Amino acid sequence: MSDRLFVNTDALCELLRWMRLKAEVYIHADFQGCWAVDTSGDRHVPFHLVHSGKSWLHLPGEEPRLLSAGDLVVFPHDAQHYLSSEDESPEQYLVDQPTGSDKSQGQITGLTCGHFEFGNKAHWPLLDSLPPAIVLELSDTSRLANTRSLIQLLVSELELAAPGSKVAVEHLAHVLFIHILRSQLDKGLPSGLLKALFDPKIGNALSLIHTRMEHNWTLETLALEVGMSRAVFATEFKRLTGQTAMAYLTEWRMMHATELLQTTELAIVDISEHCGYQSDVAFRKSFKKITGFTPAEVRRNK
Template sequence: MDVLSDLLVRARAGNTRVRQLIQRPPWSVTYADPPPLTVVATLGGSASARFDDAGAAAVRLAPADIALVKGPGRHTIADDPSTPPGFVIHRGRKHFPGGGEVAAQAQRISAPRTYGDSLPGATVMLRGAYELHGDAGSRLLDMLPPLAVVPAGPRTQPALDLLAAEIARDEPGQDAVLARLLDLVLVLALRAWCAGPQAVLPAWYRAAEDPAVGDALRLMHDDPARRWTVAALATEVGMSRAAFAARFTSLAGQPPLTYLTGWRMTLAADLLRDTDATVATVARTVGYDDAFAFSVAFKRARGTSPSVWRRKCVDTSAPRATRPGSEPG
């Protein structure tokens, strides 16, 4: 599995939500505590997106543009930057700007997962929310700035059209269909962003485009527990040891086994957070026969022992309070 695919699979914690928002100007929605990653796409009309930090500039979204928004920063989507606050989404519920929750019966639900009315001049938007988590999620989010806008294009448009066609359906397996279509939109948007001149890409993304180094990265991600050596990786990709080591280091910004150790520590951190596996079991899973050697490597990478890391994760974890179907997006 290639690196980006592996990160997408491992970072997903479920609870993917897709909503269609239909708003007639003037309108404004503020997301007070958004998820780690939000995908916003304009289907009809235009909109603006901005973070609510002082001095943050608004970004215009033309029809079929896609915005990738990183949480947890408070941000606002509106028809125009000058539109005053309309509603605030906090903890999955809709509130008035001055406080007070909007009653569920007062929210206009015109179709499954669709909020608003299809009136003339309305802006139609899709909003997908990803509850990414863990160190794998952090690696994925490191690819993006806080707000990345991908202009409409010939590859993203058909995916958006298909997602828009499915959003209001309510058939067996519909949630699975929408989750996979949202994944398609996300991957195409990520590719388009990374291909643009404005992207500051992580070294592994650039390195993955090289046939030999990309194959080596795929091997390490497919089997991180294998006792890889530089010589073994070089043999697998059909290069001499010296040439492979130099090429990998030049493109990835670090030697092959340094990358492998970093990836193993990412996997270990998430296993310690998300499972009850013993430290020894986690060590073997990521390629260490000796739990002590693993603990030393983990502390060097994370600044704390595996056991302390696990306790800190338990102490700081707090589930997001959401009520299914209660939030307009």
């Protein structure tokens, strides 16, 4: 394994741990006749897998798209959508009928539906650079072989329904989320946090920030650690992430401070030190500037 892959994946893993990625599969069924499914609107990241048959994907303002067995569709921003049996926009009464309104005719389509969500509700722009809908054509045997194997294992666990299957499916769905992110990098994202996480040097800097936020980082020391000049590092970091390295570091520290205030009884002075502040006064001032609240207010309202 290359150093580049190891370092950058570390940065992504730490970010996903902090965001407390969760995954749930709540539909695994066959549909026949006239049917339609819409799982948008819950402020999650819905996904659908067509594991047999065919389905039509409907998005507002776009032509319907035919999905075949093995296709996976994901909605990073919870875009409104329908999956249905017909290429015409479905009638509302058909939406979310468990297995179709008429099971006496038509082909059978097997669907697996679920969503990803983040336990930590603070905004983080990991998905900002992604399109409204991502379709992975896993039926294409020349690409995404590992993702296809992962999907097959996930479906197998769902159908087996053996002891431990629910936890196994959740963990497999976590891995699937990472595969989805990687697939978008292969398409050449121009910028964004996801792109930055996999950049050889900026990803290294993000890993240092994520895992050693208590260190007294400066623009110069971060640039030195990743082997870049101060000016080039500053420019590249902002181009990829949309903010300065020091602003990113401060936000990362404040998000961790917020979590500690809400989930522990640590003294505020200890939290400030844990987050890299030598001065309790400086920490309180920075916290109020970033969050709009004092540490005491956050703790009282946890």
